[in-house]
Amino acid sequence: MVVRMEHVHFSYGQKVILNGLNLHVEAGEFVSIVGASGCGKSTVFRLLLGLENPQQGRIKKHGKIGYMPQHHQLMPWRTALDNAILPLECQGVKKAKARKQAQQLFIRFGLAGYEDKKPYELSGGMQQRVSLIRALLTGADVLLLDEPFSALDALTRNDLQKWLKDIVHLEQKTVIFITHDIEEALFLSDRIFVATKKPLTAFECMDSTVSKAYIYEKIGGAMR
Amino acid sequence: MKKIVPPFLLVALLLISWEVIARVLASPYILPSPLQILKKIWLLREPLLTIHLPATLTIIGIGLLISLVLGVALALVMDASTWFERAFYPLLVISQTIPTTALAPIFVLWFGYSIWSKVLVTVLIAFFPITMNTFEGLRSVKKGQFELLQTFGASRWQQFWKLKVPAALPSFFTGLKIAVPLTVIGAAIGEWLGAQAGLGYFSKRMMTQMDGAGVFAPIVVLSLMAVIFAAILAGVEKKYMGWRKE
Numbered sequence: 380m381v382v383r384m385e386h387v388h389f390s391y392g393q394k395v396i397l398n399g400l401n402l403h404v405e406a407g408e409f410v411s412i413v414g415a416s417g418c419g420k421s422t423v424f425r426l427l428l429g430l431e432n433p434q435q436g437r438i439k440k441h442g443k444i445g446y447m448p449q450h451h452q453l454m455p456w457r458t459a460l461d462n463a464i465l466p467l468e469c470q471g472v473k474k475a476k477a478r479k480q481a482q483q484l485f486i487r488f489g490l491a492g493y494e495d496k497k498p499y500e501l502s503g504g505m506q507q508r509v510s511l512i513r514a515l516l517t518g519a520d521v522l523l524l525d526e527p528f529s530a531l532d533a534l535t536r537n538d539l540q541k542w543l544k545d546i547v548h549l550e551q552k553t554v555i556f557i558t559h560d561i562e563e564a565l566f567l568s569d570r571i572f573v574a575t576k577k578p579l580t581a582f583e584c585m586d587s588t589v590s591k592a593y594i595y596e597k598i599g600g601a602m603r
Numbered sequence: 604m605k606k607i608v609p610p611f612l613l614v615a616l617l618l619i620s621w622e623v624i625a626r627v628l629a630s631p632y633i634l635p636s637p638l639q640i641l642k643k644i645w646l647l648r649e650p651l652l653t654i655h656l657p658a659t660l661t662i663i664g665i666g667l668l669i670s671l672v673l674g675v676a677l678a679l680v681m682d683a684s685t686w687f688e689r690a691f692y693p694l695l696v697i698s699q700t701i702p703t704t705a706l707a708p709i710f711v712l713w714f715g716y717s718i719w720s721k722v723l724v725t726v727l728i729a730f731f732p733i734t735m736n737t738f739e740g741l742r743s744v745k746k747g748q749f750e751l752l753q754t755f756g757a758s759r760w761q762q763f764w765k766l767k768v769p770a771a772l773p774s775f776f777t778g779l780k781i782a783v784p785l786t787v788i789g790a791a792i793g794e795w796l797g798a799q800a801g802l803g804y805f806s807k808r809m810m811t812q813m814d815g816a817g818v819f820a821p822i823v824v825l826s827l828m829a830v831i832f833a834a835i836l837a838g839v840e841k842k843y844m845g846w847r848k849e
Contacts, residue, residue: 428750428754429753429754430750430753430754444754445754446751446754448747448751450747452745452747452748452751454748454765454766454769454770455846455847456769456770456772456846457769465752465755465765466755466756468761468765469752469755469756469757469758469761469765470755470756497845497846498846499846517754517755
């Protein structure tokens with residue numbers, strides 16, 4: 380077990396978001412969370428990242444957690460390489476050493492030659508790859524990816540999905556992935572957590588052999 | 604090149620019209636022609652450039668430096684504390700409703716003909732755009748970027764230097780670009796109201812002598828100075844803020 384949430388309660392003011400949620404993810408798993416907007420998916424991430432604290436219940440984490448936000452959040456004044464090394468800089472690693480480390484990942488991720496480009500000079504797909512390199516450079520064992528490909532065109536999205544699957548396998552990372560795209564979830568994941576209740580008490584857990592229609596029906600049921 | 608042509612043509616047209624009107628009027632003490640002003644600048648080049656320009660530049664330099672320190676400090680304090688923001692914000696806005704030209708004689712009463720009365724006028728006019736723009740810049744940081752840095756374990760100091768400062772720089776620059784010409788105006792107003800040297804003072808002295816071209820000569824030098832400052836700032840901004848294209 381790498382991540383476990385036990386009976387977690389969380390609400391924003393009067394609005395209950397999580398009501399005794401249980402969740403566990405094993406090491407090396409690729410888990411997707413799907414559900415309607417506002418069902419509490421992002422709140423789960425915020426709790427795991429320590430940006431919010433549960434009002435009741437417990438969260439256990441083994442190892443470091445890295446985060447890749449929906450919008451790349453690259454700093455526009457930094458070059459691609461200097462954006463990627465930001466977590467290392469925050470850990471006090473010398474810039475030269477950090478750049479050397481990031482440079483290796485730029486080569487492996489097909490971004491060689493783009494190190495000195497500013498974010499606005501990169502394509503959407505490239506920006507997301509830099510964002511993932513940045514998440515990897517946190518040294519995290521668990522990666523939380525929040526709809527990382529949602530803003531990309533269909534072709535780039537397909538490419539990056541395949542690319543991500545390979546990278547995660549190679550790097551042996553545990554991934555929790557939020558998406559609205561059920562096909563994406565089915566393609567990438569070992570298990571799929573479907574948010575079927577609101578407020579969220581538990582995810583309905585499915586493997587990647589279920590049909591797209593079945594998941595839609597489950598999500599639809601929760602929205603009705 | 605394409606960018607330069609329209610303003611160049613317009614300025615040329617205005618100057619030619621001015622020259623024609625001035626020649627028709629033929630009253631140089633009321634409206635001297637551009638050529639007469641240029642001749643005057645050449646004639647008075649020594650007192651203008653060796654005595655009065657340095658005097659005005661000193662006021663501008665000191666005034667701008669104080670405006671920068673005060674402006675940035677106020678912006679930082681207001682950004683750091685809501686209490687200070689609530690306390691200072693209305694006061695800052697009110698400070699801009701005060702007619703500085705009307706107050707300047709009082710500053711002369713306080714500080715005499717020393718440079719400080721002029722510096723105070725300059726600071727009163729110039730600090731405001733620096734404060735407001737820097738403050739807006741500090742506030743422009745997106746919540747998502749902040750939270751991302753938190754997930755990297757960044758300290759408050761790191762968040763400030765790696766996120767707030769670079770994010771605020773473009774707005775700070777905008778403030779500076781507004782403030783610099785204002786310091787030139789502030790210095791000239793101050794000198795008009797009481798000084799022993801400076802381009803504003805010189806212009807006023809020429810007016811008492813009914814020397815129209817002499818009144819304009821230092822004003823032209825002042826304007827040129829403001830244009831040069833603006834060009835330098837634009838160059839620096841282009842070099843270091845290229846990322847604003849995003």
